[in-house]
Amino acid sequence: SLPLAFQHAITITRKLCIRYIWIDSLCILQDSLIGWETEFSKMASIYQNSYITIAATSPSDTFEGCF
DSSP: OOOHHHHHHHHHHHHTTOOOOOOHHHHSOTTOHHHHHHHHTTHHHHHHTOSOOOOOOSOSSTTSOOO
16 A cells, blocks of 8 residues: 555545656656656656645655655
């Protein structure tokens, strides 16, 4: 199952009727330097063109959730 923070982000996205969600650690291969560099170069465009940015800033890891 997905970590709680991801589940919360998906719930928020669904409640706002947003069709797509970008979760960095799921959308970018974390153990591939080439993959990470390729996707990282697109990050400014991804965030600039996003409808909303959800940032779980207080948990110490993804298992604590957004709230």
